[in-house]
Amino acid sequence: MTEDNLVIYEEEIEKIDTNLARMLKGAEAKCALLVDKDGHLITRQGFTHSLDTTALAALLAGSFASTKEIARLVGESEFSVLFHQGKKDHIHMSLVGDRSILAVIFDDRTTIGMVRLYAKESATELGKIFAMLKDRSSAGSPGLTDEFAASAGDKLDDIFQD
Amino acid sequence: MVSINYATREVTCKIVYYGPGLSGKTTNLIYVHKKVPATSKGKMISLATEADRTLYFDFLPINIGTINGFAAKFQLYTVPGQVYYNATRKLVLRGADGLVFVADSQVEKMDENIESLTNLRENLEEYGYNIDEIPIVIQYNKRDLPGALPLEELNAKLNTRGWKSFEAEAVNGGGVFDTLKMIIKLVLEKAKNTRTTTTSAARTAASPQTAASAAGASVPPAAGTPVSPPASVGTRQEAGAPAEPAPIREPAYQAKPKPRPDDTSAKVAAPSFEQNVPPDEAPVTAPLQPASMADISDSGAAAPERPVAEEVEKPDSSMPRPFPGSTGRIARRERRITVSDFQPAARDEDLSALRSRLSNDTDQLDNAAISSLPSPSMAPSERVVKKKRNFFKRLLGIK
Numbered sequence: 001m002t003e004d005n006l007v008i009y010e011e012e013i014e015k016i017d018t019n020l021a022r023m024l025k026g027a028e029a030k031c032a033l034l035v036d037k038d039g040h041l042i043t044r045q046g047f048t049h050s051l052d053t054t055a056l057a058a059l060l061a062g063s064f065a066s067t068k069e070i071a072r073l074v075g076e077s078e079f080s081v082l083f084h085q086g087k088k089d090h091i092h093m094s095l096v097g098d099r100s101i102l103a104v105i106f107d108d109r110t111t112i113g114m115v116r117l118y119a120k121e122s123a124t125e126l127g128k129i130f131a132m133l134k135d136r137s138s139a140g141s142p143g144l145t146d147e148f149a150a151s152a153g154d155k156l157d158d159i160f161q162d
Numbered sequence: 163m164v165s166i167n168y169a170t171r172e173v174t175c176k177i178v179y180y181g182p183g184l185s186g187k188t189t190n191l192i193y194v195h196k197k198v199p200a201t202s203k204g205k206m207i208s209l210a211t212e213a214d215r216t217l218y219f220d221f222l223p224i225n226i227g228t229i230n231g232f233a234a235k236f237q238l239y240t241v242p243g244q245v246y247y248n249a250t251r252k253l254v255l256r257g258a259d260g261l262v263f264v265a266d267s268q269v270e271k272m273d274e275n276i277e278s279l280t281n282l283r284e285n286l287e288e289y290g291y292n293i294d295e296i297p298i299v300i301q302y303n304k305r306d307l308p309g310a311l312p313l314e315e316l317n318a319k320l321n322t323r324g325w326k327s328f329e330a331e332a333v334n335g336g337g338v339f340d341t342l343k344m345i346i347k348l349v350l351e352k353a354k355n356t357r358t359t360t361t362s363a364a365r366t367a368a369s370p371q372t373a374a375s376a377a378g379a380s381v382p383p384a385a386g387t388p389v390s391p392p393a394s395v396g397t398r399q400e401a402g403a404p405a406e407p408a409p410i411r412e413p414a415y416q417a418k419p420k421p422r423p424d425d426t427s428a429k430v431a432a433p434s435f436e437q438n439v440p441p442d443e444a445p446v447t448a449p450l451q452p453a454s455m456a457d458i459s460d461s462g463a464a465a466p467e468r469p470v471a472e473e474v475e476k477p478d479s480s481m482p483r484p485f486p487g488s489t490g491r492i493a494r495r496e497r498r499i500t501v502s503d504f505q506p507a508a509r510d511e512d513l514s515a516l517r518s519r520l521s522n523d524t525d526q527l528d529n530a531a532i533s534s535l536p537s538p539s540m541a542p543s544e545r546v547v548k549k550k551r552n553f554f555k556r557l558l559g560i561k
Contacts, residue, residue: 005353043170158227
């Protein structure tokens with residue numbers, strides 16, 4: 001693959017989480033998910049206990065990816081903001097940096113304008129964190145070890161039994 | 163690319179099942195979903211048409227357990243195989259760490275297999291990936307069907323790059339796990355080679371773990387595991403969760419009750435305000451309680467004036483107005499009293515001054531009353547108004 005592995009450390013996650021928590025408080029939204037464009041969940045904040053965040057992350061990324069293709073067909077490079085409106089809950093998605101998506105789930109206790117305002121502010125700050133992360137990543141980071149692959153092989157035999 | 167999250171202690175890889183339509187990609191995932199223990203799998207999501215053909219992708223997250231303190235998670239995706247879904251098929255390929263090419267072994271499907279393989283190479287190239295670098299396993303599915311081509315022929319036509327290949331009957335599960343195990347191994351090996359930098363990077367919480375795994379030869383694998391939580395896809399209990407400050411999760415919902423103290427204080431204040439209202443009204447109503455004319459006339463001349471003036475300023479529109487200048491039955495009674503009460507006093511005063519004052523008063527009262535009338539239907543006729551005015555003029559000798 002051409003891209004490096006995405007490696008995120010605790011201190012970065014803490015920064016991101018603090019940022020997301022502040023955004024949630026300001027916008028009075030329910031929860032926020034930070035998702036990689038490939039569908040990996042990076043972090044989440046707020047009331048996510050009742051949500052299948054793994055599946056949600058994959059679907060949000062898929063939704064964003066298909067919208068990107070739509071954008072391309074109408075002559076845009078990418079739609080930076082996406083909004084799904086439901087009866088009670090709504091989702092606001094916005095691009096963070098060049099490879100992450102910030103999804104904010106909110107209900108009628110707040111407004112789309114508030115969410116948009118705070119999400120935009122948050123995305124700018126998160127973009128800076130990711131830019132820092134990218135620089136660090138290209139400088140070199142610890143990867144998976146031989147032992148990890150070997151142990152995984154043993155685990156596979158246990159789980160995948162016909 | 164592989165995602166390594168040190169905060170949640172997760173390693174996540176993306177594996178994509180590729181191949182022509184109806185070759186059995188979704189069937190592979192369904193079998194894995196059926197056989198993997200519930201603790202090791204998440205919910206399978208299928209974005210399919212009504213005819214159960216994959217429209218966008220199928221998604222199945224599996225968790226093979228904790229290795230060196232990290233939960234190893236694999237996200238299995240399938241692509242839509244049909245030719246005209248190439249746009250969405252390409253999207254699913256993004257960020258794939260490994261591929262399983264599911265080929266249909268039937269002789270009549272050989273062209274479709276070759277076309278799909280060509281399409282795979284093209285789509286990978288569009289993302290800038292090299293088909294020779296990405297881990298790929300080829301699965302010859304539907305081996306149980308009578309029209310299946312011999313393995314040698316399939317290998318010769320499809321597996322020109324020397325990928326690992328497996329025979330499979332996805333419906334019955336034959337070869338499904340062998341294929342999956344192999345691709346997972348290849349993906350992890352590839353990930354290891356992508357980033358084999360030394361683990362001595364001084365990272366706060368990550369360093370003990372990575373150091374332990376780096377010295378894997380001397381340290382037993384179990385050394386890392388006590389630190390790590392029992393991770394599963396269904397119930398996510400990451401190491402990061404307890405470390406999260408408690409107030410962070412709450413504020414969105416805690417922010418709401420804040421206005422309540424203000425509301426209650428407002429409610430407390432409101433009754434006190436309401437309680438203040440009756441005392442204000444009390445002086446107005448209290449002198450009116452005695453119905454007899456004698457009592458009222460005894461109460462003095464100065465007292466009635468104020469209530470009349472107040473009544474004119476604050477007309478009660480809900481009450482019927484018998485004539486202009488009156489704002490209700492109470493005011494009318496007041497008015498009658500004041501007129502009779504003024505008579506003796508007027509004799510002592512300068513008559514002209516009283517006349518001018520009364521004529522001004524009647525004009526003002528008329529104007530105020532007419533402007534505050536609720537509706538035209540409630541207004542007395544012009545004739546009645548004129549008659550009343552003339553009565554007063556005649557009474558006081560005003561021309």
